[in-house]
Amino acid sequence: MKRKVLLIYTGGTIGMEKDYETGSLVPFNFENIFGKIPEMKLIESEVSVHPFQKPLDSSDMGPEQWKIIAGYIGENYENYDGFLILHGTDTMAYTASALSFMLRGLKKPVILTGSQLPIGDLRTDAKENLLTSLYYASLYENDEAVVQEVAVYFEYKLLRGNRTLKFSAEYFDAYQSPNYPILGQSGVHLNFDKDALFRTRVDSPFSVDLHLSSEVLFWRIFPGMTMDLFPVLPKMKVLILQVFGSGTIFSSAETEETLRKIRANGTEIVVVSQCVSGGISFGKYENSNIFSRIGAISGNDITAETAITKAMHLIDNPNYQGTFAENFSSDLCGEMTEDF
Incomplete structure (x- = not known):
């Protein structure tokens, strides 16, 4: 059976080529991708291409674009066996994390990939990343998708999307994916750690939840910083420290005293x-007990990117029962270790 894969091109280096008059990188017409990578025709899957009308640098990707991608997957979920998203590398981990929460009850592969060099460069990594991602997006065993989650494929490794960070x-x-095993590796064969692959409950229907809030602030603590700015911050629903x-x-x-004032304002404090x-690990050292005393939420081993997108998704979301703290502390789709 020939599997059908929807390829969504959002922008990024993977879809660029050099303008030899100016020397600058410019987007090429992604409808011509089969001419750029004729090897795609050798893959035993039917690939449909849906490019963004205007390709975006990944620094311009955000909640509105995540909603577009999630919505498009939702509209086409029954028509395709897998989905491949081509994306700029700088914010790919944010998009992968956000989609993991928005695509609830997912039972098909949603793979994100990109490249460090444009597709036309002699030494490009784009072709391998794209071709192998297509394999992962179309791989089924016993009529069931091998990957049933949002994942990132890059340089021979398949990683859980909401456990991933860009480090180079x-x-x-x-x-x-420092706090979670590699899901799969590409060599002569495509290998999987089947125990590491996420599986949602069989009776959980697929749905798209587009709820995202912008009322999140992320603040990195550093030695010697003053707390004077905190009381004058605009009231946020969630402060991630x-x-x-x-x-x-x-x-x-x-x-x-400052953190208690913030909590008294109704702001949830998440610690990563x-x-x-x-x-x-609250309580491991005396200087962590302050967070237990003020009722802060432990992010356990969650990444910063996922903490941000998870908070955005949960704030005032009517599709969840319980409090923000209860839901944030729960492992919703493999993004954190609850008993860290």
């Missing part, structure tokens, strides 16, 4: 770690 602007191997190590912050009375690997 220089190397082809640009993405890591990126703190030291496993959850510590400077222990002055001013710090606790500045460390790439590991996560938050």
